[in-house]
Amino acid sequence: MSESAELKFGGNSYSLPVVEGTENEKAIDIANLRGQSGLITLDSGYKNTGATTSSITYLDGEEGILRYRGYPIEQLAEKSNFLEVSHLLIYGELPTKDTLQQFSKSIAEHSMLHENMRGFFSSFPLNAHPMGVAAAVTTTLSTFYPGSLDPHRSEDKVNLTILRLLAKFPTIAAWAYKSSIGRPFVYPSAKLDYVENFLNMMFAGPTNDYHVDPVVTNALDKLLILHADHEQNCSTSTVRLAGSSQANLYGSIAAGIVALWGPLHGGANQAVIEMLDKIQNEGGSIDKWVERAKDKNDPFRLMGFGHRVYKNFDPRAKIIKKACDDLLNRLGVKDPVLEIAMKLEEIALSDEYFIERKLYPNVDFYSGIMYRAMGIPQDMFTVMFAMGRLPGWIAQWKEMVANKEPIGRPRQIYTGARMRDYVNLAER
Ligand code: SDX
Numbered sequence: 001m002s003e004s005a006e007l008k009f010g011g012n013s014y015s016l017p018v019v020e021g022t023e024n025e026k027a028i029d030i031a032n033l034r035g036q037s038g039l040i041t042l043d044s045g046y047k048n049t050g051a052t053t054s055s056i057t058y059l060d061g062e063e064g065i066l067r068y069r070g071y072p073i074e075q076l077a078e079k080s081n082f083l084e085v086s087h088l089l090i091y092g093e094l095p096t097k098d099t100l101q102q103f104s105k106s107i108a109e110h111s112m113l114h115e116n117m118r119g120f121f122s123s124f125p126l127n128a129h130p131m132g133v134a135a136a137v138t139t140t141l142s143t144f145y146p147g148s149l150d151p152h153r154s155e156d157k158v159n160l161t162i163l164r165l166l167a168k169f170p171t172i173a174a175w176a177y178k179s180s181i182g183r184p185f186v187y188p189s190a191k192l193d194y195v196e197n198f199l200n201m202m203f204a205g206p207t208n209d210y211h212v213d214p215v216v217t218n219a220l221d222k223l224l225i226l227h228a229d230h231e232q233n234c235s236t237s238t239v240r241l242a243g244s245s246q247a248n249l250y251g252s253i254a255a256g257i258v259a260l261w262g263p264l265h266g267g268a269n270q271a272v273i274e275m276l277d278k279i280q281n282e283g284g285s286i287d288k289w290v291e292r293a294k295d296k297n298d299p300f301r302l303m304g305f306g307h308r309v310y311k312n313f314d315p316r317a318k319i320i321k322k323a324c325d326d327l328l329n330r331l332g333v334k335d336p337v338l339e340i341a342m343k344l345e346e347i348a349l350s351d352e353y354f355i356e357r358k359l360y361p362n363v364d365f366y367s368g369i370m371y372r373a374m375g376i377p378q379d380m381f382t383v384m385f386a387m388g389r390l391p392g393w394i395a396q397w398k399e400m401v402a403n404k405e406p407i408g409r410p411r412q413i414y415t416g417a418r419m420r421d422y423v424n425l426a427e428r
Contacts, residue, residue, distance in 0.1 A: 061309035086391035110167035111188035121179035174201035229392025304365030
């Protein structure tokens, strides 16, 4: 027997159905609320509002649980690899050995960019932020592949559109970096796997080979897995909203890249390192920054701390913190900001302000230290987040299209001027 909720308003009572998910989460279905009562709901930032039902990712913010298609993130981070997790998210199941081989082969085959796209990179100013380049070039894919414009084409055509994006994004990212430092592009190689290819395109050149270090490739593969999806976060909701108008995949993903760019979201990993560097350059006095973060009159926030959903440790942060330690030890890297980060975490986690508000390190707090240890420049950190999140965005877009979800169009409560007549310029 399904449950319902009762709303009393204006002397009337309204019965609203309650829906229940696989993990017993419950929501009041308000699809008919306005029709029944004339009321809408208001929830700035959608803190209490579900936008959809989804079978892709489950997370429990209180318990610090994160699962992709039912598989715990801890197991996937330890045992899987990024392409396998991408297949799991997009197609719903872990691939067989043959399917994974075919999937990897298709990705390798589509990793080149059309030669006419090379010109775009040189048209950006040298200091162009690579997130702006990534968003622009991702949108441009839709002009080179007009077959991608219709999200309702046959399954194999949509799948080709998906494979092209997954395959080309590392090339777009690496070429955005090479273009920003005025170095020649390196083409993807079929001899290297997904992560090795990206690192080779980033760091190899005509005068130097890049030594693919398994310690680095494994660490980056793990980081990409940990970023691969996170249910209805800001950028994923942007992808779904843009796609709900039947906009094409490449344009919808570009919208997600721009949403991720913000320092409150994926841009936090770059902001964390900038904050830690500032603390270090000022002599490492952490207390001052913690006090600033607590000061209501100071816009400064402790970057990499807090989360809309996790009111316990972000399970990804736990895994990343250990992976960060391992990576720096294996590479023999001594990064002074790691000490500052760990001290900052220790101080914040014992401070009433953070405890009361359940502010813990999130996925962005330690990831930047790892990217830096790999030699990835700071303004590429959020591009790395986007590369990881790509399969999740694609899976969510695909689910939204398959479920024939209606175009997203929230309502509002108007608080502006009442009706008034036009006043001629001469009379104002
Ligand atoms: C990501 O949603 C996702 O799933 C995102 C993500 C993903 O995988 O897609 O997990 C990735 O975006 C992680 C978050 C990265 N951002 C940061 O690290 C930026 C710093 N963190 C914050 O700005 C903040 O914590 C948010 C944006 C992450 C969450 O903000 P909320 O949920 O809107 O919470 P809030 O702003 O209402 O804060 C509640 C209270 C406030 O204090 P009071 O008004 O109650 O007194 O906590 C305070 C805030 O001032 N607070 C902080 C803080 N974060 C919240 N105070 C100091 N430093 C912080 N970092």
